[in-house]
Amino acid sequence: MKKLKVAILYYSSTGVNYQLAQWATEAAQSAETEVRRLKFRETAPQQAIEGNDAWKAFHNSEENK
Numbered sequence: 001m002k003k004l005k006v007a008i009l010y011y012s013s014t015g016v017n018y019q020l021a022q023w024a025t026e027a028a029q030s031a032e033t034e035v036r037r038l039k040f041r042e043t044a045p046q047q048a049i050e051g052n053d054a055w056k057a058f059h060n061s062e063e064n065k
Contacts, residue, residue, distance in 0.1 A: 011040040
């Protein structure tokens with residue numbers, strides 16, 4: 001039987017959807033599927049990110065990965 005392929009597409013500004021995508025990836029991997037997790041790139045202006053502490057903190061943490 002062919003292995004099921006799953007794509008998890010997400011965007012996260014403060015980390016909530018990032019965490020959900022991680023959990024979905026782990027669940028799919030435990031079911032022995034081929035999983036790709038893809039993050040949509042940030043398109044917000046830097047000024048908007050700088051104006052929100054939670055967004056800024058998550059944005060900076062993602063840049064280090």
